[in-house]
Amino acid sequence: MRTALSTLAVARPRDLAEALVLMRDGAGRPIPIAGGTDLLVYLNAGTQKGDRFVDLRSLAELRGIRAGTDRFTVGALTTFSEIREHAALARRFPALAAAAAEVGGRQIQNRATVGGNIANASPAADSTPALLALDAIVHVRSSDGARVIALDRLFRGYRDLTMRPDELITAVELPFAPERSVQFFRKVGTRRAQSISKVVMAGVLRLGRDGRVDHVRIALGSVAPVTLRARAAEASLAGIAPSPVASYRARAALMDDIAPIDDIRSDREYRRAVSGNVLEQFLRSADPRFARG
Amino acid sequence: MSRIAVTFTLNGARRRVRVAPMKRLLDVLREDCALTGTKEGCGEGECGACTVLIDGRAANSCLIPAVHADGATLVTVEGLARRGGALSALQQAFVTMGGAQCGICTPGILVSAQELLLRSRGRVPGDAEVREALAGNLCRCTGYQKIVDAVRAAAREAMPARARAARRAPKARATAKARRTAKRARRAR
Ligand SMILES: Cc1cc2nc3c(=O)[nH]c(=O)nc-3n(C[C@H](O)[C@H](O)[C@H](O)COP(=O)(O)OP(=O)(O)OC[C@H]3O[C@@H](n4cnc5c(N)ncnc54)[C@H](O)[C@@H]3O)c2cc1C
Ligand code: FES
Ligand code: FES
Numbered sequence: 001m002r003t004a005l006s007t008l009a010v011a012r013p014r015d016l017a018e019a020l021v022l023m024r025d026g027a028g029r030p031i032p033i034a035g036g037t038d039l040l041v042y043l044n045a046g047t048q049k050g051d052r053f054v055d056l057r058s059l060a061e062l063r064g065i066r067a068g069t070d071r072f073t074v075g076a077l078t079t080f081s082e083i084r085e086h087a088a089l090a091r092r093f094p095a096l097a098a099a100a101a102e103v104g105g106r107q108i109q110n111r112a113t114v115g116g117n118i119a120n121a122s123p124a125a126d127s128t129p130a131l132l133a134l135d136a137i138v139h140v141r142s143s144d145g146a147r148v149i150a151l152d153r154l155f156r157g158y159r160d161l162t163m164r165p166d167e168l169i170t171a172v173e174l175p176f177a178p179e180r181s182v183q184f185f186r187k188v189g190t191r192r193a194q195s196i197s198k199v200v201m202a203g204v205l206r207l208g209r210d211g212r213v214d215h216v217r218i219a220l221g222s223v224a225p226v227t228l229r230a231r232a233a234e235a236s237l238a239g240i241a242p243s244p245v246a247s248y249r250a251r252a253a254l255m256d257d258i259a260p261i262d263d264i265r266s267d268r269e270y271r272r273a274v275s276g277n278v279l280e281q282f283l284r285s286a287d288p289r290f291a292r293g
Numbered sequence: 294m295s296r297i298a299v300t301f302t303l304n305g306a307r308r309r310v311r312v313a314p315m316k317r318l319l320d321v322l323r324e325d326c327a328l329t330g331t332k333e334g335c336g337e338g339e340c341g342a343c344t345v346l347i348d349g350r351a352a353n354s355c356l357i358p359a360v361h362a363d364g365a366t367l368v369t370v371e372g373l374a375r376r377g378g379a380l381s382a383l384q385q386a387f388v389t390m391g392g393a394q395c396g397i398c399t400p401g402i403l404v405s406a407q408e409l410l411l412r413s414r415g416r417v418p419g420d421a422e423v424r425e426a427l428a429g430n431l432c433r434c435t436g437y438q439k440i441v442d443a444v445r446a447a448a449r450e451a452m453p454a455r456a457r458a459a460r461r462a463p464k465a466r467a468t469a470k471a472r473r474t475a476k477r478a479r480r481a482r
Pocket of ligand 3: 392393394395396397398399431432433434435
């Protein structure tokens with residue numbers, strides 16, 4: 001496998017425009033490489049297709065965390081360490097900061113990028129449930145121009161994105177969550193750090209002035225072919241006042257949202273039970289009246 | 294396939310190698326730079342035996358293509374020792390406190406611990422903080438406690454003597470106070 005690595009070519013564009021031309025014109029689709037923490041694993045294992053790569057790391061246009069008046073824009077090359085360490089970002093988006101702190105160990109967090117986590121499209125990715133719950137918008141560019149896609153619309157099926165292969169993710173836009181809303185993130189794995197999740201959930205919830213839920217987002221990973229929004233559970237909570245019954249109904253609705261499988265990390269029934277428990281934990285953390293008994 | 298020139302600072306010295314761009318930094322270090330302190334355990338980012346500092350940050354060199362080392366500042370376990378090869382305080386603590394047994398994980402653990410010490414300069418990281426910093430390093434021999442103890446001992450030693458004394462004093466007062474409060478609470482019951 002190491003001999004194979006020595007046959008691979010890497011183009012090193014100086015700016016985004018040059019990278020986009022390479023992505024368009026490259027004979028035999030070139031593969032973008034950011035932090036390499038997924039790609040090198042596939043390459044070392046001999047499962048990565050392609051022999052030509054485009055290195056994104058030198059593209060200044062894909063870097064940086066910018067704060068606006070009502071949103072943050074995070075460059076695709078931003079690492080999870082940078083997200084953890086950005087105090088203002090972490091304060092605004094505690095669910096994302098918590099997710100960043102649970103992506104692998106430090107060595108991974110120092111290299112792994114948010115753009116790579118999205119593009120890799122693993123159903124077990126940790127940042128995408130947080131980003132989904134936060135209504136993240138993905139900025140993509142090709143030589144044809146720029147467009148934005150709600151993250152929710154990006155995942156079509158198992159490791160299948162509604163992005164063209166010549167498009168690059170340039171940034172992730174994060175609108176501020178509503179004032180007074182509560183954010184939540186929980187990853188359930190075999191050990192506290194550096195394990196792929198059995199279930200991962202992120203949430204945002206706010207009670208309106210009338211005491212009823214007027215904003216709710218619930219997103220999960222490792223329970224379906226893609227990381228997804230739990231629309232049925234969200235709908236069961238919209239406009240509802242916190243109560244044990246509301247919590248029970250949301251749990252029941254959640255079972256329509258998810259389609260977990262048996263695999264080496266866990267089984268279907270366990271994942272269903274844990275998803276329900278974690279949802280209840282989220283609701284309780286948002287308002288104690290959701291607690292049973 | 295064509296090789297490219299990759300230039301970096303390695304343990305303080307400028308180096309230039311001609312290598313395939315996707316060659317793993319781990320292999321560049323071991324084969325092209327003849328520094329075999331950096332180990333390969335798993336080759337897939339799980340074990341941390343291959344950890345090096347790249348621009349001051351710990352990373353798995355088995356997952357870094359050579360092209361990403363171009364222009365970088367690298368530190369391997371060999372670069373932790375003092376000039377002349379004497380062990381650093383961190384390395385010495387591992388020897389003294391039994392933080393190394395078979396030693397295959399040790400270079401990577403030392404490098405991860407070095408990043409933690411750089412980050413928490415002037416402060417002794419807590420047990421949980423050390424464990425979090427070393428979560429990406431597996432050890433099959435020590436059971437980790439001696440490793441954690443060694444890292445904390447090294448951090449303590451790195452603090453200036455005055456800061457150390459100042460830290461001890463309020464802590465002693467705080468525990469005395471806690472003991473008094475606990476006693477009062479017991480009496481109240
Ligand atoms: C030991 C280990 C532990 C891990 N633990 C976790 C974990 O706990 N949670 C988790 O979610 N992930 C984990 N990962 C997976 C990985 O680290 C993340 O998915 C990471 O965010 C990938 O980012 P990267 O920059 O390294 O991607 P790369 O490996 O560079 O790329 C990944 C994919 O995305 C594409 N790509 C990258 N950037 C762009 C872009 N800007 N535009 C378009 N396509 C792009 C690449 O072509 C490739 O297909 C782990 C990996 C390892 C090796
Ligand atoms: S050899 Fe690199 S992490 Fe195991
Ligand atoms: S000392 Fe043997 S693996 Fe850690």
